[in-house]
Amino acid sequence: MVWFDEAVLAGARRDKAAQELEIPLRSLRRWRDEQGTVLEDKRPVATRPEPKNKLSxxxxxxxxxxxxxxxxxxxxxxxxxxxxxxxxxxxxxxxxxxxxxxxANQQHHRGKSKAPVSRAKPTSYSASAPNQVWCWDISYMPSGIRGLYWYLYAIIDIYSRKLVAWEVHDKECSQLASELVQRALLREQCLFKPLVLHSDNGSPMKGSTLRVKLQEWGVTSSFSRPRVSNDNPYVESLFKTVKYCPHWPTGGFATVGSAREWMLEFTRFYNHEHRHSGIRFVTPAQRHQQQDVVLLEKRKAVYEQAKLDYPQRWAGRATRNWSPIGPVSLNPEREIVQVQAAA
Missing domain, CATH: 1.10.10 (Arc Repressor Mutant, subunit A)
Incomplete structure (x- = not known):
């Protein structure tokens, strides 16, 4: 206020002085009484009404x-x-x-991963139904002995996030990978149908045994760029879900049999109980069987009824979006190739 008065006494216009102070002229006028005396700031002791939608x-x-x-x-x-x-x-x-x-001091960051790095993505594929685009990879499962690992082979459907097939072995091998893919194709009844299988550039993924078999089965191969794990995000996310599971044994797996037993129970939980954030919090099995539309409609009805019962909670806003997720793309920042459904 002192600076404002000095500027006005020096001949400055009131609106220009207020503009330089970045304070509205009406506020400067409101801060004085009729005699021009600066009033006491009553904001710290003001009584403000509580919002109608405040939680009790x-x-x-x-x-x-x-x-x-x-x-x-x-x-x-x-x-x-x-x-x-x-x-x-x-x-x-x-x-x-x-x-x-x-x-209540009960919300804390629990993640251990570093911030993702933005990189250019390879040509993408888009899936509008189950069994159109699969991703697969191999990951370590620690044993009870330092330096000895079991190898988890996993295939995931990017549309439903369902873990369609997995195996645990004591070595990485293109032959074992081809057998796993064949079993998955037979189980999902999509042998000789249009399908894209994406992976990284590891030797089991590019082995001649697997590549010849994929051509024989009519499966299109797709590969990540070397040493860029972000090009295969769905299966990498799956491996994080596996290894960050609260029941993951910190001491490792004593035998390959115990690792298989653990993965069998995890697959049941992941496919049939886990509400996946990427598919509107339905289970992968529900999405894979295309039951998610009915379930999400029920959730929407619950929220619409809640809005009628507690309209002050929304203040005119729409309820939570429970609409089904549409087509899913693999690395969508480049040209997308739509996978056509089999005739």
Whole structure:
């Protein structure tokens, strides 16, 4: 106010002086009384009305109790909300749960991975239905002996995120990979049908045995750029889900048989229980069997009813988007090749 008065006394126009101070002229006028005396700032002691949609203490306690319940304690709100919706229960939105947990000092970053690096992507393929584009890779599974590993072969459908086939062996081999792919094709009944199989540039993926068999089965091969794991994101994400599972044994697997038993149970959980964030929090099996549309319609109905019961929670905004995910692309930042369904 002193600077403003000095500028005006020096001959400056009031609106120009206010513009230089980056304060509206109406605010400067409001800060003075009729005699020109500067008024006391009453903002720190002002009484502000509470929002109509503010959660009550009881509702906050209910959210915390649900998030800390044994059934949901190891799950983030992004997994808790759709599970509650499946039971016909609405407590709060996902963002509200995160906000309540943060206020209670229960929201902390748990990730160990580094920030992703933006790189150019290779030519992409797009899948509009199951069994059009698969990705596969091999990953280590530690044994009880340092330096000795078992090898997890895994194939994932990018449209449904279903783990369509897997095996655990004591070596990396193109012959074992070709046998796994053949079993997957027979199980999914897509032998000699249009299919893209994407992988990295490892020797088992480019081995002559596998490449000849893929040509024989009518499968199109697709490869990542050398040493760029981001070109095969779906299967890399799957391996992270596998190894960050709370039940992953920190001491490794004593035998290849124990590794297979663990993967058998994990596959059941992942395909039939895990709500996948990339497919609107339905299970991969539900998406693969194209049951997700009906389920998401039920969730939408739950939220529409909740909006009618608690309209102040939304303040005129739309409810959460429960519409099904459409076609899925592999590395979509380049030209996309649409895989045609078999006749």
């Amino acid at each position: 203490e009881t509702e906050r306690e209910q959210i915390l109790a649900t998030c800390n319940d044994e059934e949901y304690a190891s799950l983030p709100p992004s997994q808790i909300v759709p599970r509650l919706a499946d039971k016909g229960v609405y407590l709060a939105s996902e963002s509200t749960m995160y906000r309540v947990l943060k206020a």
